[in-house]
Amino acid sequence: MSNYKILYVEDDATLAFLTKDNLEQNQYEVHHCEDGVSALACFQQMPFDICILDIMVPKKDGFELAEAIRKLNLDIPIIFLSAKTLKEDRIKGLRLGADDYLVKPFSIEELLLKIEIFLKRSHKKEMRENSHYQIGKYTFDTKNYLLWNNHEKIKLTQRESDLLKLFMDNKNIVLKREEILKALWGTDDYFMGRSLDVFISRLRKIFTHEPGITIENLHGIGFRFSIQNQ
Structure with a gap:
């Protein structure tokens, strides 16, 4: 079973349930948070391998959350999932240090592929570092x-x-x-x-x-x- 831990932030209960269920079926350990404040607290309490963030979440939006995460960890992969389709939003997300930006509605197959790609890349980097x-x-x-x-x-x-x-x-x-x-x-x-x-x-x-x-x-x-x- 995979030991990869995912921080998943989404306030839409139905979408969160479906996405979390699919990720868990693919052997990922998913920690779901409904707002940015609880997500940041969760990130500070345990190590994660990748972050999947909605942008329009309460208390601290996904952009603010990504910025806070990057101050704590420069290397962890971050994927934005958002209904915001403007090019400016995508550019802002990538400038904040996100690795990718998927527009809702997204394909779960595409999300799984992105996760796999970024985890492999991250793992190779870790292997090069002295542990x-x-x-x-x-x-x-x-x-x-x-x-x-x-x-x-x-x-x-x-x-x-x-x-x-x-x-x-x-x-x-x-x-x-x-x-x-x-x-x-x-x-x-x-x-x-x-x-x-x-x-x-x-x-x-x-x-x-x-x-x-x-x-x-x-x-x-x-x-x-x-x-x-x-």
Whole structure:
């Protein structure tokens, strides 16, 4: 059975039921939301492989939702489904970072084909990226948010995992505080900065007994994830 998770946002109950049913029959795990606010909350709580968004949904429309998703994840495929047929709407959607734009009424066969194409493309890109790192005695699995060694297995949150991956991709290099915030949240907002400090404290605690691994705080500048002899 496919492990691919789809975030599906549609406020038309009948269309949502039919589309979700067809996707599930094709072995996709579908999480359906009726408005943009609940959809964004859902996206922040779990990892998805692809997003299918209607544009005219309540509270936060599909355009706003896609923009918010792109700030959190630059790579996840996004497909718009919409009754809006104007060329300007299609161009706006694509400029916001959508991968495709299907006009309602759409063919479920075409939608399934698009999903398959974008997931294959996304999967190939992931395969090219490093998903496992060795950090001292720990192995870091970025896809499953796990750190483990011979004695323990530590489950990270997605943000903690993203932060640790960012540090590993830039080990022994100073990262400015605002660079980290924008990479993780798309903004250098003060309250996100407080969350960053909490995540860094937890990572420091995890690596307390790992010789040669430190997270240096360069006051007024940022942080450096230092690894000696690796």
